[in-house]
Amino acid sequence: MKKPAKTSQQPTPRAAAKPVAKPAAKPSRKAPAKSAPKPVAKPARAKSSAKPAAKPPASTLKTQRALRDRERATRRPSRTPGVQVLSAPQLTAIPWLVHGFSTRTGGVSTEYGSHQLNLGFTEEDTRPNVERNRQKFIAKVLAASPVAKLKAAPPAKPWPLVLLNQVHSGAIHRVWGANPPEDARLTLRDARRGSAPQTAGDGLITNARGVLLGVKVADCYPIILADRRKKAVGIFHAGWRGTVQRIVEKGVGEMRRHFRCRPQDLVAVIGPGIGACCYEIGEEVESRFESQFAYAPTLFEDVFDSWSLKTKYPMLFLNQRAPGHGEPALSRHLDLVKANRQQLLDAGLPAENIHALGLCTSCRTDIFFSYRKERVTGRMLAVVGIR
Numbered sequence: 001m002k003k004p005a006k007t008s009q010q011p012t013p014r015a016a017a018k019p020v021a022k023p024a025a026k027p028s029r030k031a032p033a034k035s036a037p038k039p040v041a042k043p044a045r046a047k048s049s050a051k052p053a054a055k056p057p058a059s060t061l062k063t064q065r066a067l068r069d070r071e072r073a074t075r076r077p078s079r080t081p082g083v084q085v086l087s088a089p090q091l092t093a094i095p096w097l098v099h100g101f102s103t104r105t106g107g108v109s110t111e112y113g114s115h116q117l118n119l120g121f122t123e124e125d126t127r128p129n130v131e132r133n134r135q136k137f138i139a140k141v142l143a144a145s146p147v148a149k150l151k152a153a154p155p156a157k158p159w160p161l162v163l164l165n166q167v168h169s170g171a172i173h174r175v176w177g178a179n180p181p182e183d184a185r186l187t188l189r190d191a192r193r194g195s196a197p198q199t200a201g202d203g204l205i206t207n208a209r210g211v212l213l214g215v216k217v218a219d220c221y222p223i224i225l226a227d228r229r230k231k232a233v234g235i236f237h238a239g240w241r242g243t244v245q246r247i248v249e250k251g252v253g254e255m256r257r258h259f260r261c262r263p264q265d266l267v268a269v270i271g272p273g274i275g276a277c278c279y280e281i282g283e284e285v286e287s288r289f290e291s292q293f294a295y296a297p298t299l300f301e302d303v304f305d306s307w308s309l310k311t312k313y314p315m316l317f318l319n320q321r322a323p324g325h326g327e328p329a330l331s332r333h334l335d336l337v338k339a340n341r342q343q344l345l346d347a348g349l350p351a352e353n354i355h356a357l358g359l360c361t362s363c364r365t366d367i368f369f370s371y372r373k374e375r376v377t378g379r380m381l382a383v384v385g386i387r
């Protein structure tokens with residue numbers, strides 16, 4: 001039970017004000033003697049001259065803080081990174097929606113590097129670490145949403161997080177709010193109590209407020225759907241297996257069935273995942289896609305020189321090629337973003353409603369966990385909810 005996290009990252013303005021300003025001064029509550037330190041902070045802010053910040057005698061503690069905050073906001077991250085949450089502007093624009101994609105930095109795990117935000121119960125990491133990381137991530141997601149900013153008060157209680165036992169399937173479940181039917185498997189009430197049953201599947205949808213739906217990923221793609229009019233959301237876990245089972249296309253169908261969503265009202269965001277640049281596949285994956293999609297050939301790219309990658313990572317879990325098979329001259333890469341985009345188009349979403357962050361987890365192991373690249377690695381979360 002230690003809580004070093006917040007202090008290491010960035011002291012609250014109040015906390016910082018004291019020690020920095022006047023080591024000599026008595027611990028006066030309001031720190032009236034602040035006249036001295038002010039000028040120091042200012043010189044750097046050339047541009048701030050436009051504001052009344054520069055010299056006004058009213059160098060109150062408040063303006064001092066404002067300056068410091070502004071400076072901090074524009075400063076590059078320091079050595080100890082905080083929790084960083086990626087968001088999509090197309091979703092941030094929806095005022096009632098809460099969402100975020102985690103990165104690997106700013107947590108308390110140490111198994112995959114220092115200050116790692118591992119959000120999955122992996123073999124290497126401890127449960128308390130993961131739980132602490134999840135708390136930090138959820139708090140950050142809730143605090144970052146625009147409405148929270150407006151009201152300047154994030155929810156007092158963290159929202160419950162619903163996760164599935166992911167099995168690379170096409171199975172989708174609804175989290176029921178008020179008046180769940182008898183056979184409802186996942187309800188908001190159970191989620192709040194922490195008594196939601198372990199459920200296998202790879203997609204979650206809801207129109208209930210105050211709950212976060214999440215998927216765990218490390219190379220597979222998290223995909224968020226939101227219906228601005230019906231106020232309903234969904235989140236899906238799409239690796240190659242989920243994609244070949246049309247998880248996201250079914251997801252749109254389930255949202256239509258449960259919430260009467262119209263495809264043209266849906267906004268889709270494909271989060272970070274392994275890009276076509278890095279995602280070499282074997283014959284089985286290729287033939288599975290070809291058997292399912294007439295457009296399969298458009299999803300593959302032939303790339304030279306895969307030998308180094310293969311010898312480095314001989315047991316790639318995402319492809320099923322048995323070891324010892326002959327190497328083709330070219331290696332075949334799969335574009336999962338393109339595949340899922342196509343499914344969303346087929347489901348009726350307009351192209352302009354489909355967005356992708358365009359970040360490859362395998363290329364960017366400085367900010368993401370990549371199972372394929374690292375083998376022993378953590379897990380990230382993507383979450384979505386309704387305020």
Ligand SMILES: [Zn+2]
Pocket residue numbers: 274275276277278279360361362363364
């Ligand atoms: Zn890549």
